[in-house]
Amino acid sequence: MTDITASSLPVAAPPARRDIGLKKRYAAEARFRMYGIAAITFGLVFLAIMLGTIISKGHTAFWQTTVTLPVTFDPTLIDPQNKRESDPSVLIKANYDKLAQQALISKLGIDAKSKPEVAKLKGFLSDSARIQLRDMLVANPALMGQTVTVPILASANIDSAFKGQVDLTVPEARRKVKDQQITWMNQLAAEGTLAEKFNTGLFTYGASSRPETSGVGVAIVGSLYMMAIVLVLALLVGVAASIYLEEFAAKNRLTDLIEVNINNLAAVPSIVFGLLGLAVFINFLGMPRSAAIVGGITLSLMTLPTIIIATRAALAAVPPSIRQAALGLGASKMQMVFHHVLPLAMPGILTGTIIGLARALGETAPLLLIGMVAFVANYPATPFDPATALPVQIYMWANEAERAFVERMSGAIIILLVFLMAMNLTAIVLRRKFERRW
Structure with missing residues (x-):
């Protein structure tokens, strides 16, 4: 048995030094909390100023x-x-x-x-x-x-x-x-x-040179057309790509390159997608300018990376035991994915999709480049008819000189914010309602 000498044992710090160290750590923690509270307060103050300005001018x-x-x-x-x-x-x-x-x-x-x-x-x-x-x-x-x-x-x-x-x-x-x-x-x-x-005309009228007869009715219809196109294209393609990359694709340099590019596309400025839509869909394919179909496809490309990333994260969150149990009971890999993994990941997929749609709803730059800034007074009957969108209508009113258009612009911003808050609230409710903790 080896003897342990007294000199090899750790020497306890004096009580005074321990107290000083504890006080420093507590002071650092208090400062960190104070910085966090100050940052949140700073952001809330500016948010309140922004919302107060918009509401005071737009109500x-x-x-x-x-x-x-x-x-x-x-x-x-x-x-x-x-x-x-x-x-x-x-x-x-x-x-x-x-x-x-x-x-x-x-x-x-x-x-x-x-x-x-x-x-x-x-x-x-x-x-x-x-x-x-x-x-x-x-x-x-x-x-x-x-x-x-x-x-x-x-x-x-x-x-x-x-x-x-x-x-x-x-x-x-x-x-x-x-x-x-x-x-x-x-x-x-x-x-x-x-x-x-x-x-009521604010919700039913279209674009007009007279402020009193201007409204966002046509813009709302155009935005709904585009959101429907984004929902169909981005959701189907995004979920299919996510399932393949997460469940079926081999892990090699090619899939690594695809994943890196998807992550990079999520950070690309939206105006680049507008240039892509202008070059491909309008100039090359000859699709109609200022139509909801072009705007919807362009916004689908912009939203696709967000949906793919959110869907892959939701699929990866499903425990491996679910997959192993399904395969152990004789299910094929396809059955395992579509009968067990996908339903359990659906809350996360829906949340990511709604957040992507909310981002697409508020985008202006891509739509300006594909010509949706045109003066449209009549309701579009189909996605191929000339249309505008809610954020573009706000942009057009912001450039008007008459004071009454400033009032209309602020009112349209309030309507857009209500739509965005409703969509984000829907995402939160769906996540909390269907979320499962493993």
């Missing part, structure tokens, strides 16, 4: 100023020669602006022969009034000669002034809303004729 876009007027469909003004029976186009060509103007003159009690006052009425109502009244009469010719109460949109300048977005204390020459128009606005508001109503 008014969900309300629109309207003027409710009794409009008389006067036959002597619409069809003075009584030709509408033989020529229905007379109803389309009539001067409906005059009808709206007469209704406003009658409501305000203005002398119709006073040209200075009548001239100041110009720009009080939206130019869309003539389209609104024309469509009403064309759809129901029986309205001819009748007086109907119609809510007509106010112009963008009157809308901004009524919402308090225009400084009315500056001299009249420096603002678009005149003093007389402000007087009439207050008069109609006191009578309850002029009021704010929920702006």
Whole structure:
């Protein structure tokens, strides 16, 4: 038995030095926690500033100023020669602006022969009034000669002034809303004729040169078309590629090279995929520019690496014992993968897919390069028709000079953020609902 001398035993540090070491470690831990809390607080403050700015500028876009007027469909003004029976186009060509103007003159009690006052009425109502009244009469010719109460949109300048977005204390020459128009606005508001109503047009209108008749309806439909294409292409191709690489492919230099390239593609800037879509799908294959089909395929290529990485991680998380048990009971490798491994990995696959779709929904740069920045006022009937997308519509409104478009832009950002939060929340719920801990 070897004797252990006292000199070979570790010497305990004095109590004072141990206390100093503990205090240093505790102080370092406290500083690290403080740095973490400061970083989180810093990020939350800027997030709150950003959201507060967007909401403060955009919440008014969900309300629109309207003027409710009794409009008389006067036959002597619409069809003075009584030709509408033989020529229905007379109803389309009539001067409906005059009808709206007469209704406003009658409501305000203005002398119709006073040209200075009548001239100041110009720009009080939206130019869309003539389209609104024309469509009403064309759809129901029986309205001819009748007086109907119609809510007509106010112009963008009157809308901004009524919402308090225009400084009315500056001299009249420096603002678009005149003093007389402000007087009439207050008069109609006191009578309850002029009021704010929920702006359904923001969700149903398409692109327009008039802010009061601009909406994101066409952009939402275009985005839905593209997300459907991304879901079908990226999910099918991504899951198939992931299953092959994770379960069937041999581990060699070729598969290692493929994996490295997939990881690199996930970090490639989105504008590069836009250049790829422009060069291949539009210039080489001749596909239609500004169509949802091209945008969907381009975004599918961009989303594919994200889905492949998430799917492979979900497949790798399934315990090997599941595979061994299935093979031990006589299942083929194909049966083992599709009957046992894939169902257990499905929560992770769905989560990765939804996150990839959320990223694709907010992308703008690839869509700008393939021409989806075009002015599109009509709803696309198919993915091959001209369309735009929600982030592109926001970009287009950001370049407009009128202040009312800033309001529409912020409102569209709120709508886009709601969609993104809903998709991310769906991913979290699915993960927690179907997640299995091994």
